[in-house]
Amino acid sequence: MTGTEIGNTGPEPAAGGTRAARGRPRSAAADRAIVEAVLRLMERGVGVDALSMEGIAREAGVGKATVYRRWPGKDVLLLDVMRTLDEPPAEVRGESVRDDLVEFLERLRQRGLAKRNSALLRAMVSHFHSHPWLWREYHDTVIRARRELLHSVLRRGMARGEIRADLDVELLGELFVGPMLSRAMLREGAELPEGLAERIVDCVLEGARPRE
Amino acid sequence: MTGTEIGNTGPEPAAGGTRAARGRPRSAAADRAIVEAVLRLMERGVGVDALSMEGIAREAGVGKATVYRRWPGKDVLLLDVMRTLDEPPAEVRGESVRDDLVEFLERLRQRGLAKRNSALLRAMVSHFHSHPWLWREYHDTVIRARRELLHSVLRRGMARGEIRADLDVELLGELFVGPMLSRAMLREGAELPEGLAERIVDCVLEGARPRE
Amino acid sequence: MTGTEIGNTGPEPAAGGTRAARGRPRSAAADRAIVEAVLRLMERGVGVDALSMEGIAREAGVGKATVYRRWPGKDVLLLDVMRTLDEPPAEVRGESVRDDLVEFLERLRQRGLAKRNSALLRAMVSHFHSHPWLWREYHDTVIRARRELLHSVLRRGMARGEIRADLDVELLGELFVGPMLSRAMLREGAELPEGLAERIVDCVLEGARPRE
Amino acid sequence: MTGTEIGNTGPEPAAGGTRAARGRPRSAAADRAIVEAVLRLMERGVGVDALSMEGIAREAGVGKATVYRRWPGKDVLLLDVMRTLDEPPAEVRGESVRDDLVEFLERLRQRGLAKRNSALLRAMVSHFHSHPWLWREYHDTVIRARRELLHSVLRRGMARGEIRADLDVELLGELFVGPMLSRAMLREGAELPEGLAERIVDCVLEGARPRE
């Protein structure tokens, strides 16, 4: 697993890298069948931790070896499934930084942290600590783009004077995103409520201390 | 699993609840041996998901049945181990609300999200969605007390005029805690850096928008 | 387990033998409850090898220790159950040795090798080799009396000239009994057919070689 | 378990019977390793009822699943071990029927009822009643051939006039075999004594009643 560019989605390429392909080429159909099997199982309510490589292969109508040939383990397979679901973040350029931030968080609420995605995320969280490269992969291919978009919004705000220029952009970004993430991961079945994005943005912008 | 009071730490009581105990009573030594076996294994670097009920029983010098008699599964056992590690939140009453908040977060950084605790937490996150009662137990016995302490600090601040009275206390609490939690759960090996508490508090208090 | 006299039926006496009884005496009700539990379970079709000390105690409404206090294991308990079912062999004294032998075998067919008894016997057969004292117990309390009755019949026949006097009584006894036993133990569900006793007796008496 | 022909020795074939084999074929080495493990354990004095599938797999250096894939349980495995030990009965054609019978029984004494075989047999006896197919398998693959050999000997004797023609061949066969079987199964450690075959044969042939 080497890809670091955004959008590097898909199963492990065949051994040998760019060496001329020999023998029968990998079946693209199998690639698809596997990822779709995962999604189908999850949709059927199978629960991320009840997923087994064995069950996935069975559901996909594929040999186990065919799965292992592409992904070294469940974690990485799930990571790729997340990438499949992922869509690159759309530009946001509203009338004000506040509007941009609200739109950004709102999109996070609806897409990124929707049921399927958050289940996958929660399932992988336990491995990030012990498998740093897994986190790095996740960061590089799913998080980075959004993060940079957020940072650019914030920097634009600073430039325009809508946001204090003395703040650490990275920390500030986490102030907006953290509350949503922690809710999505910890809280039981709760969907993130409508209006949450707005309330967070306003609160962080205005501050908790009264302005005289 | 019925306890809702803070500090209700310990293994599942024998069926029948308060009914007069019959038969040989559960061995308190076994209770301890099991929990300590888990801690010992984790200290030895065994990784939360590499823990097995089988291995725990072996390490504790205890029959598997003795573990299952007390806890229905690994999740719940780990929850109780967390409770064991937990210590009730100390009062904070500094000179200002800001000081209180910083101290609160700083303590969270050092204790609650220290290595062992955060590993346990991350391991359980994936089950909270599908096992709501597990979350509720965790919330009731670990989170609630700190949460209420935080809320009381915030309310005191509102009363004193140090914090805007028009804000939702719950949301505001999450603005402080969320960034720390999300870092602790997502980021790879990173310890939470010193000074993080202060920076978060100041930023949320002052707001991201410039004060003229 | 010391008793060698016929009819020594019942559970192991309390340790200490004839020493003056001290403490609470063994409950005769428990003795009965246990043996009856075994019979009840077998009648319910539980299959001798599916019997467990645990299940027997449960069925008898008795603590496991109460069973083990009386019998050292399942084998010996079953042996005692067999003794319970056993009834001392009735005298046979018909008009001829042939009649006596037929009656003897017929009684064996109907009682001794009836369903319950043969199931118990088959269950114990596998232990006789490795636990010689178990065989000896069984022999002394169940077999010996019948065996001696049979031998006395045969000897009477020899005295009367109805049976060759040059034969080994013991071997001859086995010629009569063996075919029935081996059928009862080996053959699947088959009840021993009516008339079997007569046919065996006549055949062994007359011999397989034609008499000119 | 379908084989009914004599000599159908070996583990359960893969499901699907004669359907074209798919996937990795069963390892013949594992087949052997398992059966040999059983024999080795028994030779080591492990006692048929102390055998466990777990221990067998361990001794064979094989996964438990590999055993269960071939045999549904200990009984059936032991049955196949018996088949392994079995050797087809050799023709007997001595100068007289008496010689043939003596040779037949003598061979039974030495081979079939030798230590290992009779331990296995005794262990299975308890299951024959409740698992009729087990008996049928045993009968079809181990007993039948010898039985038919014995019957042919007897019929030859009848044809030659050495044996009464008015007797039931089957019953007569049991008169010869039963005494030996019952001794082998019931009697404690006793080896079957030399000369037993001759004594049984002569006695059954001549009859117990004096010939004038």
Next chain:
DNA sequence: GGCTAATCGAGACGGTACGTCGCGTCTTGCC
């Protein structure tokens, strides 16, 4: 009437084996 002591039902104890499932690898024949 109190004391001593063995027994009672109940059920926990450390173990071992059960039969199943999933792991990640290996081995077929076919494509």
Next chain:
DNA sequence: GGCAAGACGCGACGTACCGTCTCGATTAGCC
């Protein structure tokens, strides 16, 4: 060489019994 199938050694799962032990509560005989 990829592919579906499926066996391989391994090890954990959660359950059932094993035979022993520890509870509080009986239930006797003896002082």
